[in-house]
Amino acid sequence: MTAPTIFLQQIFAGPMANCLYVLGDQASKQAFVIDPAFEPLGLIEVAETAGFTVVGVLATHVHPDHVGGDLMGFAIPGVRELLAQRDLPIHIHAIEGDRLELQTGAPKANVRRYRDGDVFALGDLRIRVLHTPGHSPGSSCFLVGRHLIAGDTLFVQGCGRIDLPGSDPDAMFRSLRRLAELPPETLVYPGHNYGPRPTSTIADELRQNPYLRVESAEQWRGMMG
Numbered sequence: 001m002t003a004p005t006i007f008l009q010q011i012f013a014g015p016m017a018n019c020l021y022v023l024g025d026q027a028s029k030q031a032f033v034i035d036p037a038f039e040p041l042g043l044i045e046v047a048e049t050a051g052f053t054v055v056g057v058l059a060t061h062v063h064p065d066h067v068g069g070d071l072m073g074f075a076i077p078g079v080r081e082l083l084a085q086r087d088l089p090i091h092i093h094a095i096e097g098d099r100l101e102l103q104t105g106a107p108k109a110n111v112r113r114y115r116d117g118d119v120f121a122l123g124d125l126r127i128r129v130l131h132t133p134g135h136s137p138g139s140s141c142f143l144v145g146r147h148l149i150a151g152d153t154l155f156v157q158g159c160g161r162i163d164l165p166g167s168d169p170d171a172m173f174r175s176l177r178r179l180a181e182l183p184p185e186t187l188v189y190p191g192h193n194y195g196p197r198p199t200s201t202i203a204d205e206l207r208q209n210p211y212l213r214v215e216s217a218e219q220w221r222g223m224m225g
Contacts (some may be wrong), residue, residue, distance in 0.1 A: 003160055004124035008033070008147055010189060010198060011046060014038035014076070016065055017193040023142075024052040028123025033082075034058045034142070035062040035066040035191060036059055041080040054120070056089045056112075057082065060151025060191060061139040062096040062103065079104040091120070093131060093138030114140070132179065134172025135160030142177070148202075149189045154179050156188065156195025161210040161222070173220040180205075180212050 001061035020043050024031035031052035033043045047054050058077065064071040067090075068078015079090055083106060095112035101111055102200050114120075116131035120142075130141040133155040139160070142149040152160030153175055162169045184203035205212045213218045 004145075006125060006145060006147060007050065008189070009046060009050070011039065011043060011057075012066060012193055012198075013042070018065055019189065019191055019193055019198065021189065022050070022052070023058070023122070023125075023127070023144065023149070024046045024050070025125045026132065028054045029053060030123045032058045032120075032122060032127075035069050035151070036082055037064065037066050037076050037078040037171050040068065040078050041085060044082070044086065045057065054086065054088065056091060058091060058120070058127075058142060058149075059092040059148065060141065060153075061136045062092060062099045063136060063152070064103065066151070066191065067092075067100060067104055071082050074167030079106050083110060093129075096136065096138035102201070106161075108205055132175035133210070134162055134168055134175045136164070136166050137168070143182075143186075146183065146185055147187050147189065148182065150179070151191040153191075154188060154205065154209075154212065155190040155192060156197055156200040157205070157209045158194055159209075160191070169221070169224050170217065173214065173217055176212055176214070183224070 005026035009022045011020045021034035031047045035041045063078045068216050070074050089112045091112045097113040114129050118129045120127040128143045135152040162172050182202050186202040188200040
């Protein structure tokens with residue numbers, strides 16, 4: 001049986017080097033857009049230019065630089081602007097669903113709440129949710145085949161901030177240990193292009209990322225100072 005063919009395009013947007021994604025199934029020509037902040041309609045255009053029909057939005061977490069909303073007085077385009085043009089389901093972790101509605105004005109009917117272990121079907125693709133709290137309570141990654149869309153949990157040679165409201169350093173340690181156990185050939189697609197290159201692998205991160213190399217909670221807490 002032939003493995004489903006994945007279309008995965010990484011787009012950079014905004015002053016914080018955000019990574020946005022179009023994830024598509026080549027057989028059905030259906031696609032999700034992931035973390036559509038700063039350039040939500042541009043992301044739709046990328047998908048449609050490539051021949052895909054966008055059927056929904058996946059959000060790794062609710063921070064405004066990933067779904068839109070107010071960030072320290074700066075209005076970031078995102079879900080609000082996208083829904084003004086397209087009637088799409090917005091998938092986010094259940095813990096952060098209410099905040100998404102409040103922050104973006106997304107109607108309750110459009111907000112779909114996922115949980116750890118849920119699987120989305122996209123044509124022939126299967127996308128598994130990995131709840132990886134730490135950066136925010138609902139932070140999650142999406143695993144499809146050997147591709148990991150890591151949000152703000154794992155960066156190339158870094159990890160997401162854990163000094164924000166709702167962050168939890170101990171939860172981040174546990175989440176990173178979970179990702180460290182993925183197959184070494186797993187391709188890592190981060191939520192920000194903060195590293196020396198825009199993508200990586202779990203094997204490379206285990207060699208080069210000090211945050212992923214930590215194996216004990218005591219060592220982790222020492223690093224956090």
